[in-house]
Amino acid sequence: MRRKHLLALGALVLAAALAGCGFGSSEIPEDQLNEQATYDWDTSADATFNISRSSYATVVNVSNETVEVWQRDAIEGDNPVNLRALQYRYENGTVVNASHGNLSATRDGDKTQISVPEAGGKVAYTASRSGKQFSTPVFIEGSHEVILPPGARVGIPLLSQVSPGNWNSTVENDRMTVRWGNLSDETINTRYYLERDLLIFAALAIIALLVGTVGGLYYFRQIRGLESQREEIDIDIDYDDDDFGDDGPPPGM
Template identity: 35%
Template sequence: MTRRRRLLALAAVVGMLALSGCLGLLTGGSVPDQRLDAEPPDGAYAWNESVDDDLNAHITVRDDATFSAVYAVDGDEIRLFRRDGLGGTNPLGVRAVRYRYPNGTVINGTQLRERGDVDQTRDEVVIELPGEGDVEGDRIAFSADSTPKRFALPAYVNGSYELVLPQNRRTSLPVFGDITPAPASTSIDDRGRQHIRWDEVDTDSVIVQFYLPQDVQIFGGVFAVFVVIAVGGLLYYRRQIDALRERREEMGLDVDVDDDDIGDDGPPPGMR
């Protein structure tokens, strides 16, 4: 009877986890329709930039720590994930998924799931394309969350990339900015956005650390204040030492004793 009660209790716990959605964290699950069909940022994706420039990936980073990406997939599927730092992966939280046929027709995420597939496991999101993965025309696009002042994402496809930073962000100053892998070129458009271009990306990830110019100014101001405080503290310490030395001299405590004078009176009492 005890064993039966334990099995019933275990079944009840599993049922509660399934009802609460916690079990989905272990077994994966479907991406909700409202996420798939959400409106893309700015109302549309950069299809033309990707197709006209013959790019394999075009990524736009926004100042609200989100990004939009358009990929030309060389194959019939794309697997979207983020590395967790422990050797594993987690599914990328995609939303506003769109697919563009080579003839320019665009369908939303739920239509894509009907004609291809959009499946989420505990490790990744797998999108199966309804077309043939023709890099000359069809594209897959989605949006997801990024990180303030740092963009890092696995390179889902090889080939040419372009990444556009938010307005007035820069990467040129060491420590504050960095680009991995090294780009083929960078440029600033008339809106003050930095464009980073790679002719060929064959690394595991694309990582860009960027900053606002005022961030450097703020850091410089804080560093200057720190230096002033440090120098002031050092001068104060030296003055205190000098004042202490003067007081000791006035009290006759600083009397030099020559080594030759030591031992002239013979050994201490009791040892003669």
């Protein structure tokens, strides 16, 4: 009986620990939500993700008073977004931050719940990121766009990849924007390269070509030199002049 009680107590402790590690609800600190940020509210897409080197800014049209956002990891699965600089713009253009009583965000399980003052406006937030790849699940239905960092591009196989398909892109002020007309439940994946990467790859290719050419000429000259030496010392034997079929007398006679 004592062993059963210990097992039950251990299960309760484990459940409590898991609840404290992200399976329960937790408020995002107010100072984090009230951080300063400037957003481009005049976007034409229903969801816009503006990527920089270490973060991305999201501006989303909201049709309800609650929006669920999350991020997807290939190893850990779905996780809540640890967002900051939360803002909301009313349809009349008034912008408020999280100090407004009706704008808040809570991590709830594997998602982040954003409560907005009213449906019909736009909500914006900032979150951290890194690397030359951006991925996000589609959490609202409609048009989407991803604005790449300055000098970043997609379109060359092996160096970049974009999914889902049926996308188009434009470049303005050295920034490429990738757009989708209508998405519902897909996952956006954008792996990009920098234009300077192409210069590096081109330089490496030219160096490799030069090294290969010089090396080939060197070995060709070495082979020609060996052939010349063989001819000088008469090692290059001509077997057509040997008379192996002669029935003449044996050597010495």
